[in-house]
Structure formats: C-alpha cells, structure tokens
Amino acid sequence: MTLKFLYIADPMCSWCYGFSLELQRFLADMPDAELDIVLGGLRAYNTQKMDADQRDMILSHWEKVQQVSGLPFDMTGLNKPDFIYDTEPACRAVVAAKMLTQDMPTIINFAVFQAIQHAFYAEAKDITKEAVLAEIAVKALNEYEQSEIFDQESFLETLCSAECKDETRQHFQQIQQWGVRGFPVLLLVREDGLHMLSSGYVKAEILIENLREISVV
Template identity: 85%
Template sequence: MTSKFLYIADPMCSWCYGFSLELQKFLADMPDAELDIVLGGLRAYNTQKMDADQRDMILSHWEKVQQVSGLPFDMTGLNKPNFIYDTEPACRAVVAAKMLTQDMPTKINFAVFQAIQHAFYAEGKNVTQETLLAEIAVEALNRFEQAEVFDYDSFLETLSSAECKDETRLHFQQIQQWGVRGFPVLLLVREDGLHMLSSGYAKAEVISKNFKEVLQGLS
C-alpha cells in the first residue's frame, strides 16, 4: 500500500526549512510515497517594509534553526533595501508547480519547495520576485525529471495567472479552516482520516517512530 502524506508548510518559514531535510530523510526509504503540499501563507500579502527590529527578531529565529538543523543560512538575505517579507509569491510558485505536474510523482513539487527554500535561506536571494521564482522552479523541475521538460516562459505565465493566484488563496483558506496555527505539520493520510506525525520541527527518526506507532494503532 502506497503511503500518502500531507505536508503543511511555507517555503519562507525557517522551521520548515530546517524540517525539510528531515522530511527528505524520512521519505528516502519510501520511494513510492506520495507527498501533497498545502501552502501555509505564513506572511502572505504582507505589504510592510522590513524594519530593523523585525529583521533582528527574524534573524534570532534563523539562528535557532541553524543551531538545531545544521543547515546553511545567509544572514545577509534580509538586508536588501525596502525588503517586504511577503510569502505569497513563493507559496504560489509551488502551487504553479502543482498545477503543471498533476500527472507526475508528487515529490517533484517537494523538489521545487526545497529549491525555493535553499535560494532564500542558504543563498540570500529575494524569492518574492516572480521572475526569480520561475527560474528556480524550472531548474528544480527539470533537474528532477533529468530532462528539459519545463520552460521559463510557460512557468511564469502559470505563476502570474489569476487561476494560480486564486488556487493559492484557497490553500491559505484551507489552512485557516483546519485551524493550523504554525508550520511545519506532517500528516499521514488514511481512509479513516488524517493522522499527525509531526507538528513543528522534528528529526527523521522521530517522524519514523510516530509513523510506525500510527500504523500499529491502525492495524
């Protein structure tokens, strides 16, 4: 039986960045597993320019994630003039990938999700820009497929479409309806409903332990 998981996260959430490597390790032993991503909208539609106090607060979170996860961070990424921490475009890029890969393995969208995370956190790139997001996503999609299947212009057209913006908004509304307050969240999808495997950051071995306990409880 193919295991199906639901991952609730935001590409510009630092704890999601830390968690993604652990999720990748957990899924490594399940090549046929399906991973559906629901985008969280951590700071979606934010219009306020980042000030020094907000930057210091966010960087303190980043430092904690770096200590726990060991992942690379470019702490200068928030120093861009007039930077607006709006996570909607990055979330929408993952939604665009989902729209374009409906007949492909769901893990391809996780590859896009991780590529956006790496660009933002490890490389300090401004992933609120649609043109940059299209470049990152297309590169990740083609790398996953090991072929030049996707092209920049088509992806950017999908990314900037009203349909994609509406679909992204539906993701955020779904999160609100479920009452999810923080990210990341990983759920096991079964016929009898959803089963929590992780709420917040967790190591791969903890996720595996929770997964086995849930399966034992269902057997």
C-alpha cells in the same frame, strides 16, 4: 499500499527549512510515497517594508534553526533595501509547480519547495520576485526530470495567472479552516482520516517512530 502524506508548510518559514532535510530523510526509504503540499501563507500579502526590529527578530529565529538543523544560512538575505517579507509569491510558485505536474509523482513538488527554500535561506535570493521564482522552480523541475521539458516563460505564465493566484488563496483558506497556526505540520492520510505525525521541527527518527505507532493501530 502506497503511503500518503499531507505536508503543511511555507517556503519562507525558517523551521520548515530546518525540517526539510529531516523530511527528506524520512521519505528516502519510501520512494513510492505521495506527498501533497498545502501552502501555509505565513506572511501572505504582507505589504510592510521590513524594519530593523523585525529583521533582528527574524534573524534570531534563523540562528536557532541553524543551530538545531545544521543547514546553511546566508544572513544577508534580509538586508535588501525596502524588502517586504511577503510569502505569497513563494507559496504560489509551489502551487504553479503542482498545476504543471499533475501527472507526475507528487514528490517533484517537494523538490521545487526545497529549491525555493535553499535559494532564500542559503543563497540570499529575493524569492518575492516572480522572475526569480520561475528560474528556481524550472531548474528544480528539469533537474528532477533530468530533461528540459519545463521553461521559464511557460512557468511564469502559470505563476502569474488568475487561476494560480486563486488556487493559492484557497490553500491559505484551507489552513485557516483547519485551525493550523504553526508550521511545519506533517500528516498521514488514511481511509479513517488524517493522523498527526509531527507539528513543528522533529528529527526523521521521530517521524519513523510516530508512523510505526500509527500504523499498528
């Protein structure tokens, strides 16, 4: 039986970035598993420019995540003039990837999700820019497929479409209806409903243990 998971997260959530490697390790022994990503909208539609206090607060979170996860961070990413921490475009890029890969294994979208995270946290790229997101996503998609079937122009067209924007908004509304207030969240999908595997950052070993406990019930 194919295992199905629901991953609730935001590419610009630092704890989701920290958790990404643990989730990757967890899924490594389950190549046929399905992972459906629901985008959280951590700071979606934010229009306020980042000030020094907000920057310091966010960087303190990044430092904690770096200490716990060991993942690379480029702390200069928040120093861009007039930077607005709007997570909607990054979430929408994952939705666009989902729209373009409906006939492909769902894990491909996690590869796009991780690529966007890495670009933001480790490479200090401005992933609030649609052109930047299209470049990152297309590279990740083509690397996963080991081909050149995706191109930036087509991806950007999907990313900027009204359909994609509406679909992304529906993701955010779903999260609100579920009452999810923090990310990341990983759920096991079974016929009898959704089962919580983790809420917040946990190690892969804990995920494996939680899955085992749920599976014997």
